[in-house]
Amino acid sequence: MRIGISVLTHTGQSVWENGLGQNIFFFAQLLRALPFVTDVVLLDCGDQRELPPEAVNLAQEFRLVPPREATDLVDVVFEMGGGLDVEWLDHIRALGKKVVFFCCGQPYAGLVEPSVFKKSGYFSRAQRCDEIWILAKDLAFKPMLQTLHRCPVFEVPFLWNPVFIERRAALVAQAGFHFGYEPAPKRDTPRALRVAIFEPNISVVKCCVIPMLVCDEAFRKDPATIARMHVLNSIQMKDHPSFAFLTRSLDLHKHEKIHLDQRHDFVGYMSQHANAIVAHQWHNAQNIAYLDALYGGYPLVHNSPWLAELGYYYADSDIAAGGAQLVRAARDHDADHDAYMRRARAFLARLNPLDADNRAQYARRLLDLGTRQTAKGASC
Incomplete structure (x- = not known):
């Protein structure tokens, strides 16, 4: 054939x-x-x-x-x-x-x-x-x-x-950057996460609105959990009245913790600017970016039923639950990192x-x- x-x-x-x-x-x-x-x-x-x-x-x-x-x-x-x-x-x-x-x-x-x-x-x-x-x-x-x-x-x-991830990670390493989550030493306070939102923002199927609200919910619960929120694929929307209204309504904006950015590749961006991912999808549960995040050991806060047993799952558009999961990741991910990686790699091998x-x-x-x-x- x-x-x-x-x-x-x-x-x-x-x-x-x-x-x-x-x-x-x-x-x-x-x-x-x-x-x-x-x-x-x-x-x-x-x-x-x-x-x-x-x-x-x-x-x-x-x-x-x-x-x-x-x-x-x-x-x-x-x-x-x-x-x-x-x-x-x-x-x-x-x-x-x-x-x-x-x-x-x-x-x-x-x-x-x-x-x-x-x-x-x-x-x-x-x-x-x-x-x-x-x-x-x-x-x-x-x-x-x-x-x-x-x-x-x-x-x-x-x-x-992981062939594309590994090839890109090797190139990034040559430039002096490391791809992959690096656990911090044991601590009694949450880790201030640098969150990235990679939604393409060209459809309601994968859009940054829910992840931004999830991050703000987590920040309101515990300001120590978020150091920065990076919203990729959003720079073209910054002057749109509706998006500007949304952004300026957030506590993260009031504390100058929001960075709007253009499109970047996952490995290059995560190796330099972020160490956690918040995602949301509507009837699009199988996303390669989620797998890239799991492979790198990064805390992935998501609503994909396909991966409900992996990462930090919240159902549908439950922003309060998503915020709670992001707070949990800030508090527990470093200690659980090795087990997190084992679970993720076992799942990824089946794909x-x-x-x-x-x-x-x-x-x-x-x-x-x-x-x-x-x-x-x-x-x-």
Whole structure:
């Protein structure tokens, strides 16, 4: 079986700008480990003809090919990182080959927000694929996807390993910085945490508002718990009346403990400016930034049910509970750090693309795709 995966190259691209680039690499890595997969190519839907610099050395075995030059190179096409021309997809399917839409972004927000907020988005013909694959975080939207695309929708495992983190950490170390939480000596008072909020702030799915309120709640409970709150991806919002009103209402603002910043990569920023993370998501529980935080041993205050047994979990948008968890992290994380790391590493090992169970689940899904006939009336 020969497989093509769509990618979208663009100027100034980085694997740290979102999780999708890493999702694609981990997926391709798993596919290459399956005995019946003979080749994996990346279908370049962009304009750069090269991968992001952080991925070049890691992905040397994957050819980057324009889609229309890949017709005779693939048996299965995954639309994943870049939108593929529907005429080419029709041709691929007419040849008896299969097309899968591997949906990694939250599909509801991706469909609704561009219309409601009049911003750009990407849309293609719904009936263009044989199957849709989703991650567990999007199971709530399975009925929507089945109805819209008129084809079966299947859940597949989330994949991750620390290869990008480790490579970036090595570069940071060369500059004299250390990635990874460093416990302080035993003390009777809370540690004043330098909190970072990494939400991209381009959607309600992952936005900084709840984390900022969580931090302020913790600061009101115990001012000794927070030394600084760094809000990334927020500098463009600082003059917006609503955001300015929110920011200026906080006790952290009154005590000059808020720093608004632009986008930065996780490893570089944490190694220099922060030692704790507060996060919030809405129907997007599987986030690579959370895994990066756990791998680094940093206290992660979050509301992801997927990781409810890890980090410092608060449910839904319970700001009071989130504040309490942040205070607990300031008081207890140093003493619990070793056990925290053991729990995190055991969980992260199960996400490895080369894990036997992950390979088996993807193999079954692929083999079923290769043998299943598209039902009449359900053709995409």
